[in-house]
Amino acid sequence: MYHKGKNIVIDATGIPYVNDVLNLPSVIWLLDDKNSISMFATNDLKEGKKITIQSKINDVVYNAIVFHENGTVNASNFSGKKIIADELRPLSEGKIDNYSEMYHKGKNIVIDAYDIPYVNDVLNLPSVIWLLDDKNSISMFATHDMKEGKKITIQSKINGVVYNAIVFHENGKIECNELQSKDISVTDGTLNINSTNKDTNENGLIVGNSSIHFNLVNRPGQTGGIYLQEDFKNNKTDLVFYSGNSFYTMDDQGTITGKNFNGVSMSAFCADLAEYYIADERYDPGTLVRIGGEKEITRASIGGFFYGVISTSPAYEMNTAIRDRKNALPVALAGRVPVLVTGMIDKGDPVTISEISGVARKAKSGERHIGFSLENSHETSIRPVECVIRQN
DSSP: OEEETTEEEOOOTTOOOBTTEEEOOOEEEEOSSSEEEEEEEEEETTTEEEEEEEEEETTEEEEEEEEETTSOEEESOOOSSOOOOSOEEEOGGGOOOSSOEEEEETTEEEEEOTTOOOBTTEEEOOOEEEEOSSSEEEEEEEEEETTTEEEEEEEEEETTEEEEEEEEETTSOEEOSEEEOSSEEEETTEEEEOOOOOOOOTTSEEEEEEEEEEEOTTSTTOEEEEEEEEETTTTEEEEEEEETTEEEEEOTTSOEEOSOOOOSOOOOSSOEEEEEEEBSSOOOTTOEEEEOSSSSEEEOOTTSOOOEEEOSSOSEEEOGGGTTSTTEEEEEEEEEEEEEEOSOBOTTOEEEEOSSTTOEEEOOTTOOOSEEESSOBOOOSOEEEEEEEOOO
16 A cells, blocks of 8 residues: 555555455554444456445444445445435445345335355345344345245244244245234134124025135136034024035034935944934833824834834934924834833843833733843833834
8 A cells, every 4th residue: 555646555466366356455444442434445356346435343344335336336325415326226234245236226125136146956035134122133035946936034033033934935825823814814723714794594594604615716616615604593503514506514513414425334323223203292212102193103002003112312313304393203213222111121031012101011922022122120110221123
């Protein structure tokens, strides 16, 4: 460094290039033992010549201004009464980036990825960082993954550790810990759909609440979905599955209603086959009944024909179309079911109608019977006894 006329000359003779970059000595103004301002020139064989003015606090770059030979100016901030330039490029956090540049273009801020290398097929662009305090920050950055595609990530950090993140993929997919809107939220992997619909249809039902609707894009008209249906008349809520014009409902008691069921097998906790009939009055479960009376069925009595037993909890129900009519009762036609019995009975004994209408007893040899006892019961009172019944 030497004087030449009124100029100070910094001669680069003998200074070697390192990684195609020539760094000339700096002019440094030491303001105190912590603060300094320096100015130096650089010749980058890729990026060209530039002069950098930077301020340091405790040897850490605080702000910088870079003047490029092509007329571009990089700075952390621009201010003044008038700025005229083809391009103004503010540096991210006052740091000089060897690859990318952030600059204004019209009303946009551009982060230029020119010359940033891919690492393991991933291009990571510089971040926009909001420092909330010395512990908390929010940042936004773009990534191009050759396998997963382009994405933008917004993340929050506490003490340098990522606390939450939202990732927007170019295919429209969004990744996040929690997704919320007015009616939809996703928390800990659970999708919550809220509905404020209060409009009832002609049947007194609020339908379409909290719906998930599916459309086949390549097959117009092919739709399906799931929604909640509120039945105020019966004070219950049903979950409705639909496909096209077919509907299947499951109520809050676990009952599934549909048109057809098809499968390899069916199983049930209960053990009898029952059909609904209209009785002339309400009968207790286990009562033997016959065809007749004022309606369809009545209590069976000695000397008459007995048909079945009022079921306690049918495994399979038929003729459910009349289930809600007055005195409609399920009559067990086959399977195992509690039967009201009087007198002592042993396992394997046949059961028939007793002298008490609707109550069974142990059948004598040759008597017509409706089934067999499945347990020993030596009481004499009328009580339920597990039996297997069948139609004669």
